[in-house]
Amino acid sequence: MKAIRIHEFGGPEVLKLEDLPDPQPQAGEVLIEIRAASVNPVDYKIREGKYPAVKQDQLPVVLGRDVAGAITALGAEVSGFKEGDEVYAMLPPDRGGYAEKVAAIATAVARKPASLDLIWAASVPLAALTAWQGLFDHGGLHGGQSVLIHGAAGGVGHFAVQFAKAKGAKVFATASGDMKAFVEELGADRAIDYKAERFEDIVHDVDLVYDLIGGETQDRSWQVLKRGGTLICTVQAPDEVKAAEYGVTAKRYTAQPSGEQLREIGNLIDAGKVKVTLDQVFPLAEAAEAERHLEQDHLKGKVVLEIG
Ligand SMILES: NC(=O)c1ccc[n+]([C@@H]2O[C@H](COP(=O)([O-])OP(=O)(O)OC[C@H]3O[C@@H](n4cnc5c(N)ncnc54)[C@H](OP(=O)(O)O)[C@@H]3O)[C@@H](O)[C@H]2O)c1
Numbered sequence: 001m002k003a004i005r006i007h008e009f010g011g012p013e014v015l016k017l018e019d020l021p022d023p024q025p026q027a028g029e030v031l032i033e034i035r036a037a038s039v040n041p042v043d044y045k046i047r048e049g050k051y052p053a054v055k056q057d058q059l060p061v062v063l064g065r066d067v068a069g070a071i072t073a074l075g076a077e078v079s080g081f082k083e084g085d086e087v088y089a090m091l092p093p094d095r096g097g098y099a100e101k102v103a104a105i106a107t108a109v110a111r112k113p114a115s116l117d118l119i120w121a122a123s124v125p126l127a128a129l130t131a132w133q134g135l136f137d138h139g140g141l142h143g144g145q146s147v148l149i150h151g152a153a154g155g156v157g158h159f160a161v162q163f164a165k166a167k168g169a170k171v172f173a174t175a176s177g178d179m180k181a182f183v184e185e186l187g188a189d190r191a192i193d194y195k196a197e198r199f200e201d202i203v204h205d206v207d208l209v210y211d212l213i214g215g216e217t218q219d220r221s222w223q224v225l226k227r228g229g230t231l232i233c234t235v236q237a238p239d240e241v242k243a244a245e246y247g248v249t250a251k252r253y254t255a256q257p258s259g260e261q262l263r264e265i266g267n268l269i270d271a272g273k274v275k276v277t278l279d280q281v282f283p284l285a286e287a288a289e290a291e292r293h294l295e296q297d298h299l300k301g302k303v304v305l306e307i308g
Contacts, residue, residue: 001019001020001023001101002018002020002099003017003020003062003096003098004017004018004064004098004099004287005020005061005096006047006059006063007060009049010047010049011047012047012289013288014047015063015287017284023101023103024103025074025078025103027075027077027078028075028077029075029078029103030071030073030075030078030087030103030106031073031074031103032069032087032089032102032109033069033072033100033101034101034102034307035069035118035122035306035307035308036118036119036121036122036304037066037067037068037097037307038097038122038123038125038305039287039290039294039303039304039305040065040126040127041294042065042093043063043064043065043291043294044291046061046063051093054093061094062095062096062097062098062099063098064097064099065091065093065125066088066090066091066097066125066126067097067104067122067125068086068087068088068112068119068122069087069307070085070086071083071085071109072101075106080106081106085111086111086112086118086121087110088109088110088112088122088124088266089104089108089109089110089262090126090129090255090258091257092105092257097122098284098287099307100307105257106259107258107259107260108257108258108259109262110266111263112266113266113267113270114270116276119278119306120304122304123155123276123278124262124266124276125262126255127155127158127302128159128262128274129255129257130156131156131210132163132265133253133255134160134232134253135147135160135163135167135210135232136167138230138232138253139208140208141164141167141207142167143169144168145207145208146169146205146206146208147164147169147172147208147209148174148199148203148206148208148209148221149161149171149172149173149210150199150211150212151211152174152175152179152183152186152191153175153179153182153183153298153299153300154212154301155302157173157175157183157212158186158277158301158302160212161173161187162268162274163274165186166273166274171187171189171190172188173188173191173192174191174192174199175191175192176194176195176298177193178298179298179300180192180193190202198220199221200220203224205225206226207225207229208230208231209224209225209230209231209232210232211233211235211238212233212234213235214235218231218238219242222242222246227248228247228248229248230250231243231248231249231251233250234252235252237252238251238252276302277300277302278301278302279293279299279301279302280303281303281305282305284305284307286305287305290303
């Protein structure tokens with residue numbers, strides 16, 4: 001099979017299109033013929049050697065954490081799937097989606113939403129699971145509460161705005177200039193252009209800050225939380241001293257694969273309560289340009305690689 005691998009950390013030039021042996025599904029796994037894989041910031045962070053879970057001695061690795069495709073073989077002890085099922089999945093860091101095939105752990109796999117084709121379905125898993133787990137499993141968000149979402153126009157943020165609204169929360173969301181209207185279309189009660197407005201002048205006493213940015217944005221976020229509130233971040237461990245000072249709970253987390261949560265998310269998509277936004281689709285061979293686009297340009301939603 002064709003796959004994009006890295007043998008060393010570095011710039012886009014370290015991405016190599018190679019011929020690799022087809023993976024074989026082990027017990028508890030399904031073999032997926034991949035139709036599309038999405039591109040996430042973790043992909044270029046791994047490539048650049050900036051993702052602590054993938055170290056030099058683990059190279060070479062195939063990049064890509066999201067896939068959609070059809071099941072072509074089942075390992076032993078797999079139930080609930082059959083050959084030909086069209087599915088989507090988030091992969092753990094030791095398997096790659098920038099490839100024609102992958103053996104995925106069956107518990108991380110779900111049938112794709114009926115209303116999405118495989119290209120669109122590929123854009124969902126990692127970003128949507130990250131948003132779902134951040135808001136609900138770690139952030140404990142429920143209807144009637146309020147949340148400030150930083151980075152709302154990107155892959156994770158555009159799902160987070162819609163999940164929080166579907167739950168019945170009041171949503172404040174930051175994005176840059178042109179993307180403010182997009183975030184309002186997603187349902188945000190108040191979109192904030194972070195380049196023109198200071199969110200701390202607008203947002204007060206929220207239950208949850210969902211922080212996809214970190215740094216100075218996080219430093220300025222403590223003051224908008226109510227006492228007893230929660231700050232959840234995907235990019236850095238929050239300052240425990242600040243959390244104690246403001247009387248809030250704060251944590252960083254890492255999103256985990258979950259077929260069960262993908263089924264719930266798929267139901268919301270099929271019910272029309274959550275819309276997927278595709279920024280751009282690239283062929284597999286242009287993975288380097290796809291990563292450059294994600295890292296450097298202003299995006300609306302997700303970037304996907306079309307395969308096969
Ligand atoms: N811990 C985990 O398990 C986990 C999982 C998924 C993602 N992540 C991390 O979470 C971050 C977000 O991921 P993603 O996939 O959503 O990335 P993305 O698609 O690149 O989106 C990032 C968004 O942040 C916006 N942004 C940049 N600076 C901002 C600021 N100061 N205030 C508000 N918005 C700002 C960008 O908008 P403009 O370009 O218009 O400025 C962009 O829309 C990444 O660092 C990623 O690595 C972690």
